[in-house]
Amino acid sequence: MTVSTGMPHPVHHTPGGVPTHWYNVVADLAGYVPQERRPAQRAGSHALRPQLPLSIYRQSVSNEPFIDIPAEVRAEYERWRPTPLVRAHRLERMLRTPARIYYKYEGASPSGSHKLNSAIAQAYYYKKAGVRELVTGTGAGQWGTALAMACTAYDMACTVFMVRCSYDQKPQRRLLMELNGARVIPSPSVTTKAGTSIVADDPECAGSLSVASSEAHEYANEGDGVRYSAGSGDNHVLLHQTVIGQEALAQLEALGDYPDTVVAALGAGSNFAGLTMPFYRDSVTTGRRARLVAVEPKSCPKLTRGVYTWDHHDALGNTPMSKMYTLGHRFIPSPIHAGGLRYHGAAPVISWMYHEGLVDAVAYGQRAVFEAGAAFARAEQVIPAPESAHAIRHVIDRAERARETNTPETILFNLSGHGLMDLGSYEKWMQGLLEEDSVADAEVERALASLSRPAGE
């Protein structure tokens, strides 16, 4: 099923410990063919022009296992990388578990999450390609914040369509983007035709990443020198995030340890792929094998309850289709507090790996997730972003099982961001006001039924 692409390629690190290459898992997935199908031009729909500069496009279709990180991007990374790898001794003691728990702390970045790894790289390439403004959609605001910072660094304008329920839940996130020079528009908005049509259908629409993405694509399509920048899902974004896992591998090696299980939350997949794919590479080249577990919210369970089929990346169906696990591009998840996970589909490459049994998935409700996040905060004095708290929920469950069965296990997870902008959500949880989130079977059925089938399927 999977083959090595040859000799193990030693990943080099700078003396400071920052990787010199990104790792492209596609090179190690025999049988996976990245492809997309362009949508039929429908009345009133937009034919999107290509958004990627050639430099990024080449990365997104590359079959090379390792791709050079430009020196300029590495210099930016060195402002905050390598991020700490921390043994969660206190959490272990609190759980009285024989498990060894490590976390990779991406919240140490200037933007407060892993998202800056790709934002900096993309801004660098777009700037070189002569682009003057980047536009995107953001859920919790982690990606929007990162892109705003990256655009400031490369002297580009930045516009962010922010999912309306997050815009309302997290006014401080908006401010952080504005302080970094970005224009922030709540989505669905009446700024775009896409948003206007969605508001017409549902004036109370909470928004979703797929809707924000439709709006941002339309905005990019109509502006001069404006391009859409993706925060997750696409191959090149997954690629840029692999600095996380490469560092973690080296840091664990320095400690003489190796994980049995590697855990990360999954929105579209960049956080998950960033940590886990270098461990996949390691399994291909050395035979050591870690279990790779994606954690998703019960209210947006694309891997655990979606289907593997062709679908669009945006709510209006204007973007090309990819084969992926999806709940249907019209699926609008309940307004849970982990806004970064409210996306209907999983990255095509992660979807393929899940389909092939190379990665596992599990889903949790948000009350259980916040309980885990608060326990972690008490033990380790770091407030996790609600997205990251999904991973923590699973880690704690495994650690408790390890205690009950008295089986040691080494667990590594991605603490992808801090939750200092999410204290309002924690307060709701503390007060017992947090709604439980799930989604009825009928609703999933309905969403999946609405999937348009492309010609030839």
Add this chain to the structure above:
Amino acid sequence: MTVSTGMPHPVHHTPGGVPTHWYNVVADLAGYVPQERRPAQRAGSHALRPQLPLSIYRQSVSNEPFIDIPAEVRAEYERWRPTPLVRAHRLERMLRTPARIYYKYEGASPSGSHKLNSAIAQAYYYKKAGVRELVTGTGAGQWGTALAMACTAYDMACTVFMVRCSYDQKPQRRLLMELNGARVIPSPSVTTKAGTSIVADDPECAGSLSVASSEAHEYANEGDGVRYSAGSGDNHVLLHQTVIGQEALAQLEALGDYPDTVVAALGAGSNFAGLTMPFYRDSVTTGRRARLVAVEPKSCPKLTRGVYTWDHHDALGNTPMSKMYTLGHRFIPSPIHAGGLRYHGAAPVISWMYHEGLVDAVAYGQRAVFEAGAAFARAEQVIPAPESAHAIRHVIDRAERARETNTPETILFNLSGHGLMDLGSYEKWMQGLLEEDSVADAEVERALASLSRPAGE
């Protein structure tokens, strides 16, 4: 005026770069005699029992220049220390200045500010002395957060009297303390006699650090196994913070640089002393001399407009008196957004040094301060706490002067905390809604006139 206490004492660092000793500036200040006068017992006032365990008391009156950091405390420090020393290249470019600007980033600590350096040390000593609960007052919440985290680490209870205007301005700060297990009470409260008497005088009282301190002292005095823990001002707190400056000195040396000017905001003095005192030591032992500048808010200008006299540390005058620069212990500053600087007096040792001309001081209004903080955030992608933004205001002024006069200058400042809990204040500034703060001469006169003179003065 000042003499060396002998041979330069090389400060050792652990292999990881964390100092092994705290530096006690008192040892290098010939002529300074730490002393206090106990207040006459007045009707209805409290005779406070000693709050310090012997271990801390010894530190607070020590004449040794270097005091061992216990291995347990160093192990805690190593969780986040050494903190980064960063060259602010982008700020320099933005200002087109020939000045070289460095900042020591204490916001990288788990609590988000320098305060954890002393909180961890104090919790360690109090725990060893059998104390089961610590109580304190906090302004912006930086100290309260740090103490809450430290108490969790040492399994002690924690109660925080939080200045009411900060409690209202920063609900997220309160939450952060609560998530870390602390009980948070807005001050003035009706929980204590001190608070009740102040509320009776002024039901709208915004509170101040001095009022919160009165309440916390009373609470400590009446509880069993409860002690008051000070976040600034006292010698031992200044001492614990000197890890900052010792690290900065070593980090700059590694870069082959040395500051002409070292800048830090001053509330009571621990942030200022933490960065600058090791440079003072360096001037005594090597003759290199950096200008040490304390920056205070115009609305609480104890150094630049206060008097050098005997005064209490708390609003009700129950604590012993020290000789210090003060605006009078009954002075209640306007509710500015840098809550950590709203304290009527300066640390006795810093006051003495200011009086002797060994440190400089300057004051700014909060609009100018937020403007500087926002400019820094845009340039460097770190939102400074409003307290730290005071230092930045002065740094930018110096850097602009360096440009105008074409005189290179090396400036180091303490970025004592991040401002992610203060985005609401930045929003007010962005919207032009931030009140200018200052204090009328008559108000200072009135506050100073109310200073009670101790017997024998």
